[in-house]
Amino acid sequence: MLWLLSVFLAILVVLLTPLINWYLALSKYKSLKNVPGPAPLPVIGNANDVGKTTVDLLQSFMQLHLKYGTFYKLWLGPRLHLMVAKPEYLEQLLTSNVHLSKSDGYDLFKPWLGDGLLVSTGLKWKKRRKMITPTFHFKILEEFMKVFNKEFDLMLDILSEDEKNNPRASTEITKYITLAALDTICETAFGTPLNAQRNGNPSYVKAMANFLEIFTLRFFSGWLRHPLIFRFSSLYRSYNKTLKTLHDFTNAIIKDRRAEFTRRTSKTGVSEEGIKARAALLDMLLETTVNGEELSNEDIREEVDTFMFEGHDTSTTAICYVLYALAQNPEVQSKVYQEILEVIGNDRRTEITISKINDLKFLDVVVKEAMRMYPPVPLIERRLEEDWILDGTRIPEGTNISIFLYGMNRDPTVFPDPEKFDPERFLPEKQADRHTYGYIPFSAGPRNCVGQKYAVYQVKTCLIKFMLAFEMMEDEKFKPEIGMCSVLKSRNGIKIKLKPRNQI
Secondary structure (H helix, E strand, O other): OHHHHHHHHHHHHHHHHHHHHHHHHHHOOOHHHHOOOOOOOOOOHHHHHHOOOHHHHHHHHHHHHHHHHOOOEEOOEEEEEEEEHHHHHHHHHHOOOOOOOOOHHHHHHHHHOOOOOOOOOHHHHHHHHHHHHHHHHHHHEEHHHHHHHHHHHHHHHHHHHHHHHHOOOEOOOOHHHHHHHHHHHHHHHOOOOHHHHHHOOOHHHHHHHHHHHHHHHOOOOOOOOOHHHOOOOOOOOHHHHHHHHHHHHHHHHHHHHHHHHHHOOOOEEOOOOEOOOOOOHHHHHHOOOOOOOOOOHHHHHHHHHHHHHHHHHHHHHHHHHHHHHHHOOOOHHHHHHHHHHHHHHOOOOOOOOHHHHOOOOOHHHHHHHHHHOOOOOOOOEOOOOOOEEEEEEEOOOOOOOEHHHHHHHOOOOOOOOOOOOOOHHHHHHHHHOOOHHHHEOOOOHHHHOOOOOHHHHHHHHHHHHHHHHEEEEEEEOOOOOEEOOOEEEEEOOOOOOEEOOOOO
């Protein structure tokens, strides 16, 4: 009889714990009772109000944004998320030196990214940020441009050859750009040529896409966030296999580079400006000591994995959507092309430099407008480190703040006629009328993206070379199935029609 009582009590605890957590959460957030939002159900909250796929998630978040506005509450299980898409509120939050922690949802990244720069907080984040920032110095970015030129030239050689040998009505461009971006991040940040474009590396690319999809589904699920429930889900086996692929890939890069690093007999030099010219982020990590000890392989892998993810997946997304937007808007494309001809010429193999990119003013506003309509990262989150008083409302410490960039970028109060592709809205004279925090594709404040200049020059180099090689036209039969998958992903890729340009 005693064992029956034990079993009964165990079942009772399992059943009652979610209810107890739910009512504790309701009590904690009673100060937010006047904040609008969909009515939650006990325990599961608003889990039924958001989609079950990445595409449905984005659509449901937009519907909620249109219904409840730029500040509302959403319950995902017993976790409350304050959805914010108001520039004035974001300025207060993102410029703060207190609220620097990511939400606990980012913990779902830790099995892959560990406690790297994206996820870490407090003193560790500050030390790592200070350590990594110099690797994106202007002088080093100039050296990276050589790699960008080389890899995107190769990408277009392969794409041109494929088009010649297999003419088609439209081309799925994501696969080409993904591998090129993977090659650039490996060689620039890690000093290791991967040759993914020549050899292919679908296992790593597929593993990353799989992890991010599972991550997103867990992030917004009322149930799958719980480790025990997730362990018994249909996703768990695929998840473990995915993690092994990702870690094996990175471990091999670190092992090879450490062996090469050890063999060196001389260090790299110091420039006349006093900036140490490193071959790669990875070299810097291998050189770094903390309290007299080298960083462990696990410490290094955290940052390598973080930059593999942030350094190629977001850039791939940005490039694909700019090309897609240009294919849909031929007049804009023609204007960009004419500017490129005037500044650079019509030979796509010309070495693109930072100074030449900086002279392409119209290309700059086109990229910004495309990233407004298709932000590579559609949503970011922070966790409040202390109570936040916002327009007289007390938001308790520990609250998750969800910054819905995709919704803000399509809000007519921030961007009039938001569904229109209008690069001129980013001309200096028009930006003056818009709140500074109305457009923050790389976040903002102390925790903005450390590699944003790297990303912008990488994206623009690819776009310039692509446009010198091809004229892009819309495939009217194709519609991207856009979803929120940590980055903005199209489930069916990005297809456009390509017409080769005459090359000198």
